[in-house]
Amino acid sequence: xxxxxxxxxxxxxxxxxxxxxxxxxxxxxxxxxxxxxxxxxxxxxxxxxxxxxxxxxxxxxxxxxxxxxxxxxxxxxxxxxxxxxxxxxxxxxxxxxxxxxxxxxxxxxxxxxxxxxxxxxxxxxxxxxxxxxxxxxxxxxxxxxxxxxxxxxxxxxxxxxxxxxxxxxxxxxxxxxxxxxxxxxxxxxxxxxxxxxxxxxxxxxxxxxxxxxxxxxxxxxxxxxxxxxxxxxxxxxxxxxxxxxxxxxxxxxxxxxxxxxxxxxxxxxxxxxxxxxxxxxxxxxxxxxxxxxxxxxxxxxxxxxxxxxxxxxxxxxxxxxxxxxxxxxxxxxxxxxxxxxxxxxxxxxxxxxxxxxxxxxxxxxxxxxxxxxxxxxxxxxxxxxxxxxxxxxxxxxxxxxxxxxxxxxxxxxxxxxxxxxxxxxxxxxxxxxxxxxxxxxxxxxxxxxxxxxxxxxxxxxxxxxxxxxxxxxxxxxxxxxxxxxxxxxxxxxxxxxxxxxxxxxxxxxxxxxxxxxxxxxxxx
Numbered sequence: 001x002x003x004x005x006x007x008x009x010x011x012x013x014x015x016x017x018x019x020x021x022x023x024x025x026x027x028x029x030x031x032x033x034x035x036x037x038x039x040x041x042x043x044x045x046x047x048x049x050x051x052x053x054x055x056x057x058x059x060x061x062x063x064x065x066x067x068x069x070x071x072x073x074x075x076x077x078x079x080x081x082x083x084x085x086x087x088x089x090x091x092x093x094x095x096x097x098x099x100x101x102x103x104x105x106x107x108x109x110x111x112x113x114x115x116x117x118x119x120x121x122x123x124x125x126x127x128x129x130x131x132x133x134x135x136x137x138x139x140x141x142x143x144x145x146x147x148x149x150x151x152x153x154x155x156x157x158x159x160x161x162x163x164x165x166x167x168x169x170x171x172x173x174x175x176x177x178x179x180x181x182x183x184x185x186x187x188x189x190x191x192x193x194x195x196x197x198x199x200x201x202x203x204x205x206x207x208x209x210x211x212x213x214x215x216x217x218x219x220x221x222x223x224x225x226x227x228x229x230x231x232x233x234x235x236x237x238x239x240x241x242x243x244x245x246x247x248x249x250x251x252x253x254x255x256x257x258x259x260x261x262x263x264x265x266x267x268x269x270x271x272x273x274x275x276x277x278x279x280x281x282x283x284x285x286x287x288x289x290x291x292x293x294x295x296x297x298x299x300x301x302x303x304x305x306x307x308x309x310x311x312x313x314x315x316x317x318x319x320x321x322x323x324x325x326x327x328x329x330x331x332x333x334x335x336x337x338x339x340x341x342x343x344x345x346x347x348x349x350x351x352x353x354x355x356x357x358x359x360x361x362x363x364x365x366x367x368x369x370x371x372x373x374x375x376x377x378x379x380x381x382x383x384x385x386x387x388x389x390x391x392x393x394x395x396x397x398x399x400x401x402x403x404x405x406x407x408x409x410x411x412x413x414x415x416x417x418x419x420x421x422x423x424x425x426x427x428x429x430x431x432x433x434x435x436x437x438x439x440x441x442x443x444x445x446x447x448x449x450x451x452x453x454x455x456x457x458x459x460x461x462x463x464x465x466x467x468x469x470x471x472x473x474x475x476x477x478x479x480x481x482x483x484x485x486x487x488x489x490x491x492x493x494x495x496x497x498x499x500x501x502x503x504x505x506x507x508x509x510x511x512x513x514x515x516x517x518x519x520x521x522x523x524x
Contacts, residue, residue, distance in 0.1 A: 048228035053253035057234035064142035073515035079183035079196035104169030115220040125162040130187035175421035199519040224519040256493035274493035277511030278418040282485040287444030299351035313375030321486040330463040336471035365410035368395040405439025419509035442483035
């Protein structure tokens, strides 16, 4: 054992991802070894296969819906958009070869010659328009629907060139296009079976167990992917994932808890790759039950002992949040707002008394599948007991937690997430109105004044002026509405074999898109 120090940085098929194929192919059972890995996917695999231990089996592979990071990891191998990110978190062209911004509300794109979908058809400007219109449609379930409704027109010059005109200026639209939830799919797709243009194609699926993706024969970027396939093995038990890494049965595992980070780093042959990018938070049902009263929500905000949570659930490796969940940025200055979300049980009790909500019982939705979610739920339950609130815990598996959250079946929901990009505008994902219901958003929340301020900040190019706008949003957030409660930044950690090269988490909020790096990963 060597001495290492943990390095943590604060019906239609046609080659597409068919839902029918995803479910029917998954019907066949797999033979398992004692280690939980299908026979033939252990150490005997060739060096051209990366074995990835997922924390859960994806609920679906719909490219535009938000269904968690494990699902996104698979989807990012199958789909790509016009833009993407490099290893340092900088924007880069993807299916677009070049792009420019003639003015604050106009974006022009030239597509890469030779880019093709998995059915062999070329990626053309009409496919881009079809994809963007699908995302923005009124009945769309797309995670970024509200962002794409800002598109006023899409003008096609020829098969390889298009211009996107927005109804208003936006300093973040290019980052929206680089999101993993904004891929370009073939206009021949029949929802929910979308034909992608990613570096890998969908291979064998064992329902509830594993997904294999195979190297796309005609991926447009030269030299990638490096490996022939990736085998995603669903291993919900973190101890099983960690043991599989230690035994050499997998190459990469996700969602390493802080309790397991140092042992993996200390062991010979493995290391931890981690960044403090995501945050833990609570979402509230703002339309039903006691949490419909903002005074109750604010009372909960002052009742949670974040330091206790950090010590208990994250071995002190997190960083507490006392305002909006925004990483350090020139356009966000927390010192502009004096009121902060601090631990103050007496103030919490006073707010409950004012609301006439003493001795209430709340329903809390979380999951026992992820330690950070389970531990957060326990600390919340204990903290609220100190101010006279009883909490009934609902801790189902991850897929059930998503479905119940999407239906607003809770008073409080425990979540961990990351923004779409490293800009304060990411808070629009949780605070902006007109969006599809999602388990990661507060249920039923909307405030026209907040929407107006978000819109102004998105249009403003001066960082000082943007900071003032976000300060006003933060004042409303803390002192009036509090539809969600940020708790702390937490590590997002991967356990990695030393034989894996060029795998590094993306920085900040982009960490959930780390699977972008899989097209360049090699073994040896």
